[in-house]
Amino acid sequence: MQMSPHSYTVEVIVENKPLARDPEGETIQNNLILKGGYKQVTNVRAGKLLRMSVNTDTPDQARDLVKKLCDDLRIYNPAAHDCQVRVIG
């Protein structure tokens, strides 16, 4: 096992593909936000966030590792979801 000196925070966002409907987001928008009077909100999409701490040498390695892990372990369903991976800070 190799020693890796930095800990990076990586965010994974899993959400329905843009063309797919999102019943959870629609419900929050229609039955909560619009009924609450916040008409400035024109769209809501719901998703899942995973925040991971990852030990690697560089931010790029952290991002690549997490991307690989998400595909490899089927953290999301590529037929239905988009998966975004970002290194924070």
Next chain:
Amino acid sequence: MQMSPHSYTVEVIVENKPLARDPEGETIQNNLILKGGYKQVTNVRAGKLLRMSVNTDTPDQARDLVKKLCDDLRIYNPAAHDCQVRVIG
């Protein structure tokens, strides 16, 4: 109703408070990621993401509106959760 010329994307992240346990994140880390051999991942926290499109004049107004909405409509439970609001792009 006043016309607002800009549409801003605002992300809302709801997650358990840092001192509270997060069974979902722990399960993903222990039973999926570590068993999959990704030992560089030292921590996983799970949360909910809402991405909203908001019509306001400025990004600050968009953020303030969404913060108010989250408190007002009880989008999260302030006793158990942290709620982060960010304007994107």
